[in-house]
Amino acid sequence: MLILEVLFYSFVTVVIIQVLFYAVLFGSFAFSKNKKKPTNTIPISVIICAKNEAENIKKFLPSILEQDYPDFEVVLINDSSSDDTLTIFEAFKSSHNNIKIVDVKNIEAFWGNKKYALSLGIKAAKYDHLLFTDADCQPLSNQWIKQMSANFSEKGTIVLGYGAYNKVKNSLLNKLIRFETLLTATQYFSFAKIGIPFMGVGRNLAYHRDEFFKSNGFIKHMQIRSGDDDLFINEAANAKNTTISITPQSFTSSIPKTALKDWIKQKRRHVSTAKHYKIKHQFLLALFYITQVLFWVLGIALALSSFLWPFVLPLILLRFLFQYLSLGYSAKKLNELDTILLLPFLEISLIVLQFIIFITNQISKPNYWK
Incomplete structure (x- = not known):
């Protein structure tokens, strides 16, 4: 008893x-009201780091280039791909003058390290306001840049966005993936709301370049292969400089894993960074x-x-x-x-x-x- x-x-x-x-x-x-924010027209550098993503680049890059925004460039980072990624980049660049290519070669100290490639892309960007997404991501509207940039202000230099996953009919795994994504987003948006932001997702994230340099880039966690998004935000974000964007036009959507073992492999990498968060x-x-x-x-x-x-x-x-x-x-x-x-x-x-x-x-x- x-x-x-x-x-x-x-x-x-x-x-x-x-x-x-x-x-x-x-x-x-969850219970907060969405406040409409005035439109910004600040120049934006959209940064995409790709490794062996030729097919996804062909499929999704047009949705970036067709954004309804007056002044933006697209920085395409080829992270030592062994497929036709660089060739596809160059084909798009030949018909779009707002594309910049950063071709990263492996060096022994940073072999296979996305953070090294991203650092080179960030330094090469023309503009100070940086918007990040992945090669397999697609903005859900042509207002994506406009909606994300609207959250930048004099104090607001970090913008956390939502990166969804495509829906797959009659798939329990897909519902599980999207439920986990929903729960994670609810957590990081809520923490940001109460002034203790702890992460963001690289599928949809923006920040001012000054934040990158104030934190010495990714140098404190360069040896950790993952965490270019959440570990950076965990270090750089605070109650004053962080905002969130939750208008549907600001969302991106990615290709979800279709095999449980592939998703577990992906989550293993993501979960491994949590032990490096603030206490x-x-x-x-x-x-x-x-x-x-x-x-x-x-x-x-x-x-x-x-x-x-x-x-x-x-x-x-x-x-x-x-x-x-x-x-x-x-x-x-x-x-x-x-x-x-x-x-x-x-x-x-x-x-x-x-x-x-x-x-x-x-x-x-x-x-x-x-």
Whole structure:
């Protein structure tokens, strides 16, 4: 009986923490109103780093070049590709005078390091306001640059955008990928809203070049193959210089993985950077994940025992209520509402996969970007 009492009061604590996360922290983003911002016409350098992306460049680069914006260049970085990426770059450059090509050759000290290639591209950019996306990304409108640049101001020098993944019909893996993307975006937008920004995604991210040089570029984490986006933002972003862009016209969309093992490989690389975040971010993210796990473990244990069930059931419903509300409103903002229908299943699946990825990363370290 004593053990069940301990489990019950632990469960009460877990539910309170989860409700605070969903209602207060995530609610700061989910329940906020979008404010229309005046249009900027500042010159922009769009930067795309590509390694063996010839087909994606042919498919998606036109959507960048066709942006409705008065003054922008596109910096195309060829990161030592072995396919026709450089040839495709040169073909586009021959018909567009706002393209600049940076051809990066491997050197022993930075072999296969995207951060080295990106650093060269950033230094080569003509303009100070930089907008980043990936070779397999496509802006969802021709207003992408305009909407992202609207968030720049005298103090606002970092803009966090949303990078979605294409929807694939009748695919549970696709829903899981997009649910994880939704949850991650809800987290980093919410943290930014309350003044403790901790990450952004390179699929849709902008910042002033001064921020890059103030942080000495990627030098503090150059040896870590991933993290050109989240580790940089974790270091450079603060309550005063960071804004978010959540208008649908500012979104990008990428090609999702279609095999579970490929997605796990991708997530292993992303997850490996989290241990390099600031301690306060590590603590809050770990607290959220641990209480997520404990909610299910303790909830199931108490349900099977029927201990104080009249009290346990309302607690379960309370947590689900705020989870559905905050993630539902976030999903509506980010056009991911269909993922909410399978929320409990997707949440449990993600918890299990994150645990597998964590254990796998302890055994062997992911040290690649392509």
